[in-house]
Amino acid sequence: MSHRWKLGLLTPSSNTIMEPQAANVVADLSDVSVHFARFGVTEISLSESALGQFQFAPQLQAAELLADAKSDVIAWGGTSGGWVGIDNDHELCRLITERTGTPATTSTLALLEAFKALGVSKYALVTPYLSDVQSAIETNFAAQGFQCVSERHLEDKGNYSFSEYDEATIERMVREVAQDKPEAIAIYCTNFNGTRIAPLLEEELGIPVLDSVSFTIWHAMLLAGCDASRVRGWGCLFQETL
Known part of the structure; x- marks a missing residue:
């Protein structure tokens, strides 16, 4: 079997x-x-x-x-x-x-291992989170050797509400951080609906777009x-x- x-x-x-x-x-x-x-x-x-x-x-x-x-x-x-x-x-x-x-x-x-697998040291961060949560993520990732060069967040604390943002909102955030030329873009929240659009944006932008x-x-x-x-x-x- x-x-x-x-x-x-x-x-x-x-x-x-x-x-x-x-x-x-x-x-x-x-x-x-x-x-x-x-x-x-x-x-x-x-x-x-x-x-x-x-x-x-x-x-x-x-x-x-x-x-x-x-x-x-x-x-x-x-x-x-x-x-x-x-x-x-x-x-x-x-x-x-x-x-x-x-x-x-x-x-x-998994994300940190993905950065290593792709040879990424400078990344962009896209989340729905509050500013202090976002800052804590950047600080903790920096301690692991990964520098955030661009970020966007939505100042939301609410875990259910994260799922209500549409793909167009996430796509806009990804396009904005892509302008700062990161080595990869992380859509970092498993209740944020970036899974389907991430590979499409990755192909278009020529930058790995990593969905949680x-x-x-x-x-x-x-x-x-x-x-x-x-x-x-x-x-x-x-x-x-x-």
Whole structure:
């Protein structure tokens, strides 16, 4: 019997973009499927209550449910590591693997690995987030050796509301930061609907446009030992390996 690759994604409870778009990315691969477990996330800010949403206990409980489905990898499909801290994501992955025996990653760690795979040191950042969240992301990424040369954000704290921005809004933001000649553009939020337009803009602009759903799937596939290069039409990253 041939192996069926099962990618497990931990999903913010108010996210309505990641599940359908992740399924779209792997839709042409009959032996790859995506599976989801949710935990509570309703606000993105630096307030104590918002940061408290990312305590490990609920994430680990959700990860255990994905492990019940014999997932080949478990990915936290959220970008909180960008403002909570990269070390936080590394520790979460360690605990998931310790608890479930399954390789783990996060959207933030996936983006940093994508930058490395593409040889990117200067990037542009497109998000729906608040200014202080955006600044925290830039600071944490700079500590990892990645310089933000241009950014756009929408001053929204709301995780559900992120999904309500249309593709035209995200496209405008991407085009604006592209004028500053970054080596790559990150659409950084898994509830921000950039997945479909990212490869189209990438081809037009001649700059890698990295969407959070897509690069999370890419890194999850690599960790699972699944050939990510079989994914076609969702951006150049899938033809890159670490």
